[in-house]
Amino acid sequence: MAEEKPQHGSLGGLVAGMREGHESGRTKELEWRQAQLGGLIRLITEEEDAIFNALHEDLGKHRVESFRDELGVLVKSFRNTLQNLKKWVAPEKAHAPLISFPCNALVVPEPIGVVLIFSCWNLPLGLALEPLSGALAAGNAVVLKPSELAPSTAAFLAANIPRYLDAKAVKVVQGGPEIGEELMEHRWDKVLFTGNARVGRIIMTKAAKHLTPVALELGSKCPCIVDWLDSKRDCQVAVNRIIGAKWSTCAGQACIAIDYILVEEQFAPILIELLKSTLERFFTEPEYMARILNEKHFDRLTNLLKDHQVASSIVHGGHADRKTLRIEPTILLNPPLDSDIMTEEIFGPLLPIVTVNKTEDCIAFLKPKPKPLAIYAFTKDEMLKQRIIAETSSGSVTFNDAIVQYGLDSVPFGGIGQSGFGQYHGKYSFELFSHRKAVLRRSLLIEFMFRYPPWDEYKMGMLRRVFRFDYLSLVLALLGLRHCCRTA
Numbered sequence: 001m002a003e004e005k006p007q008h009g010s011l012g013g014l015v016a017g018m019r020e021g022h023e024s025g026r027t028k029e030l031e032w033r034q035a036q037l038g039g040l041i042r043l044i045t046e047e048e049d050a051i052f053n054a055l056h057e058d059l060g061k062h063r064v065e066s067f068r069d070e071l072g073v074l075v076k077s078f079r080n081t082l083q084n085l086k087k088w089v090a091p092e093k094a095h096a097p098l099i100s101f102p103c104n105a106l107v108v109p110e111p112i113g114v115v116l117i118f119s120c121w122n123l124p125l126g127l128a129l130e131p132l133s134g135a136l137a138a139g140n141a142v143v144l145k146p147s148e149l150a151p152s153t154a155a156f157l158a159a160n161i162p163r164y165l166d167a168k169a170v171k172v173v174q175g176g177p178e179i180g181e182e183l184m185e186h187r188w189d190k191v192l193f194t195g196n197a198r199v200g201r202i203i204m205t206k207a208a209k210h211l212t213p214v215a216l217e218l219g220s221k222c223p224c225i226v227d228w229l230d231s232k233r234d235c236q237v238a239v240n241r242i243i244g245a246k247w248s249t250c251a252g253q254a255c256i257a258i259d260y261i262l263v264e265e266q267f268a269p270i271l272i273e274l275l276k277s278t279l280e281r282f283f284t285e286p287e288y289m290a291r292i293l294n295e296k297h298f299d300r301l302t303n304l305l306k307d308h309q310v311a312s313s314i315v316h317g318g319h320a321d322r323k324t325l326r327i328e329p330t331i332l333l334n335p336p337l338d339s340d341i342m343t344e345e346i347f348g349p350l351l352p353i354v355t356v357n358k359t360e361d362c363i364a365f366l367k368p369k370p371k372p373l374a375i376y377a378f379t380k381d382e383m384l385k386q387r388i389i390a391e392t393s394s395g396s397v398t399f400n401d402a403i404v405q406y407g408l409d410s411v412p413f414g415g416i417g418q419s420g421f422g423q424y425h426g427k428y429s430f431e432l433f434s435h436r437k438a439v440l441r442r443s444l445l446i447e448f449m450f451r452y453p454p455w456d457e458y459k460m461g462m463l464r465r466v467f468r469f470d471y472l473s474l475v476l477a478l479l480g481l482r483h484c485c486r487t488a
């Protein structure tokens, strides 16, 4: 199947074609939506090997990691959407007050229209197909713009999406920033963007021209609080999960990877020793950890370690090979808080550990910081858990694990504040790409003239009763049994 590599100027025709396709009404049909979800499931299952190869070429991901983080999560999510779709598309009955009788109120989800999705390179399949499935389930026509920085996956999507989905209503447009900006010159009914905040601002600015609503899935520094855990086993489980959420998910190149750890000073040496010994047991071969995307990102990460005070805080690792784009799992103890590694999102296999006097001090540490996508805490202290939920703000909070919230279809995924806005996954994806239309059906049977001019105090009194739902007083007033101007 030929890839779609548009020339400048040809995008207008593509967008118009998509709009025509959507306006034909085909994409609104439940059967069409179900067929697209079925197509997505077949795409992932039948093309598994091609996907493993693409993800390996782009990021050096091991096939088991790719299955755990992308293919497995996706197929589970598509099945969940397929199972529930009939229920989600059904109009919801809404309460209508007695005063409006006879009246029937409904909330009817309708497709937003033609949607543009920008995906990012780190989970190049997942971050493209997860939102795509939601947009299709909601009955939209979709243009997908995969990241040019994961070119094998982008080419795979461009070649295979037309084979499995309705090629007239789902298009893949490949290209870099210029194509992205050109796409944003056109009118869309919704744009979902996953990537960095600098480009997020460009997207939002361009979307404003057409009043297009956007969802921005951005990055942040996700902290992880590690409290004292009494048993050796609990400590080991926590460390396994920390490593899983730092080094085993695209080598830390994940928006919800643990960025840094906060821990009590006296517990830090124990934690570091356990991290080191477990890293040794987990990563027995270099290919069990993904590589850094490209030289630019490699240099960005190694530059974070160049500051003298940061370099002297390294307690494990620190080696990096630009040829293979591999950076050793690296642990730092108390790098300066004003250094780049502690002020910028790391997005790589470097883990600073910051010590505090008491675990509770972590809350004061986090409060003034920008709201992250996720806060993690390994603790059994229920009071601490409550305080974290109540006193901090973030896209999500996960206790005693990390990153796994991404795989749940029942909770929304998205940021807050500088980590973005707009939530998706499961039913939240369907809702993100649907418009909830209010539908009221009234009859012409009963008519209250006090809603209309000419105004007088009688009408004012009746309206006051209506808005208090004071039916008894209203009926008495209508029957002339109560002074109609009284408001009490």
Ligand code: NAD
Pocket: 118, 119, 120, 121, 122, 123, 127, 145, 146, 147, 148, 149, 175, 176, 177, 178, 179, 180, 181, 184, 194, 195, 196, 197, 199, 202, 203, 216, 217, 218, 219, 220, 254, 255, 256, 345, 347, 373, 415, 420
């Ligand atoms: P990227 O380079 O893949 O860019 C994302 C998308 O934006 C791509 O499709 C790209 O082509 C497009 N793009 C780039 N410049 C553009 C422009 N000028 N106009 C229009 N489109 C343009 O990804 P990145 O920016 O390196 O992403 C890394 C960031 O994304 C990190 O901060 C990370 O935390 C964040 N991220 C967030 C999530 C999330 O779900 N919240 C997921 C993954 C990554």
